[in-house]
Amino acid sequence: MNPVETIKLAKNFDEVAAVRDVSLTVRPGEVYGFLGPNGAGKTTTLRMLLGLIRPTSGSVRILGKPPGPGYLDKVGALIEGPAFYPYLSGRKNLVVLADHAGVARSRVDEVLDVVSLSGRAGDRYSTYSLGMKQRLGLAAALLKEPELLILDEPTNGLDPAGMADMRVTIRELAANGCTVLLSSHLLAEVEQICDRVGVITRGELVAETTVAQLRAGGTLRVVAHPFDQARSVLSALLGGGRVLGSESVFDLEVEQDQAAKINAELVGAGVEVSELRWREPDLEQAFLELTGGVSHVD
Ligand SMILES: Nc1ncnc2c1ncn2[C@@H]1O[C@H](COP(=O)(O)OP(=O)(O)OP(=O)(O)O)[C@@H](O)[C@H]1O
Numbered sequence: 001m002n003p004v005e006t007i008k009l010a011k012n013f014d015e016v017a018a019v020r021d022v023s024l025t026v027r028p029g030e031v032y033g034f035l036g037p038n039g040a041g042k043t044t045t046l047r048m049l050l051g052l053i054r055p056t057s058g059s060v061r062i063l064g065k066p067p068g069p070g071y072l073d074k075v076g077a078l079i080e081g082p083a084f085y086p087y088l089s090g091r092k093n094l095v096v097l098a099d100h101a102g103v104a105r106s107r108v109d110e111v112l113d114v115v116s117l118s119g120r121a122g123d124r125y126s127t128y129s130l131g132m133k134q135r136l137g138l139a140a141a142l143l144k145e146p147e148l149l150i151l152d153e154p155t156n157g158l159d160p161a162g163m164a165d166m167r168v169t170i171r172e173l174a175a176n177g178c179t180v181l182l183s184s185h186l187l188a189e190v191e192q193i194c195d196r197v198g199v200i201t202r203g204e205l206v207a208e209t210t211v212a213q214l215r216a217g218g219t220l221r222v223v224a225h226p227f228d229q230a231r232s233v234l235s236a237l238l239g240g241g242r243v244l245g246s247e248s249v250f251d252l253e254v255e256q257d258q259a260a261k262i263n264a265e266l267v268g269a270g271v272e273v274s275e276l277r278w279r280e281p282d283l284e285q286a287f288l289e290l291t292g293g294v295s296h297v298d
Pocket residue numbers: 013016017018036037038039040041042043044045185
């Protein structure tokens with residue numbers, strides 16, 4: 001059973017088609033990044049998953065259940081900045097929520113620990129930094145020991161240290177078996193934190209793939225002299241069609257671990273290799289192509 005499955009999910013706001021026929025699948029135990037520029041339809045999709053708004057068409061299953069009573073019992077969510085009492089401490093705020101949700105109060109200190117907020121848990125919420133507020137929001141989402149976490153832009157507005165903390169916490173939660181669906185407009189963030197990614201633009205899911213696949217497609221840059229001799233060695237090794245180069249520079253579409261063998265073959269044939277360098281694929285370019293270049297990637 002996949003923790004999240006949508007089939008042709010769509011939402012129109014009057015004339016605006018905010019989400020169009022989105023069919024996405026989040027698999028058990030993964031961190032899934034829902035990536036897209038601002039206004040792409042991420043929040044609208046997440047709100048539909050959580051029953052906050054009703055889809056215009058299409059269907060949703062969360063942890064195997066369609067929307068209905070109790071379908072979110074094992075789901076924690078952080079969406080649209082959680083509401084806390086500013087004059088209460090972080091811990092007291094969580095106690096209020098735990099009591100309301102019928103969760104044992106002992107769980108409060110556990111979740112404070114998970115989000116590394118124990119040291120400041122006695123301070124008033126109003127004195128918290130944005131990063132601490134966000135972590136308290138995550139703690140609240142964890143109270144029910146969710147199997148699935150849905151997080152809308154969890155690092156939005158955080159400073160680099162706060163972002164890094166949040167990433168570590170999310171990865172730890174996933175390592176402990178929680179499935180995570182998070183939205184982000186930051187390619188670099190999704191790359192660091194997620195196993196798979198769904199790319200949404202103008203309301204449409206334009207790609208759903210693993211981060212490893214997004215990263216695949218790098219090239220090996222080889223600079224070797226003399227050119228003709230280098231080309232014939234490389235052609236013999238890789239097949240002529242895969243060896244394109246000019247003026248002693250070759251950009252080879254090979255696996256990264258073939259570099260040593262290629263170097264040895266060239267040097268063994270008396271070719272002088274002055275550069276051998278793995279070049280990562282340009283993810284930003286790939287993302288812009290997928291999204292039609294509609295927005296900037298930070
Ligand atoms: N309640 C609403 N009424 C009318 N239009 C809306 C409403 N909510 C969202 N939209 C529109 O739907 C589109 C998608 O918005 P959404 O908030 O889902 O995008 P997003 O990908 O989450 O972007 P952001 O990161 O900027 O929030 C936008 O054009 C937005 O203006």
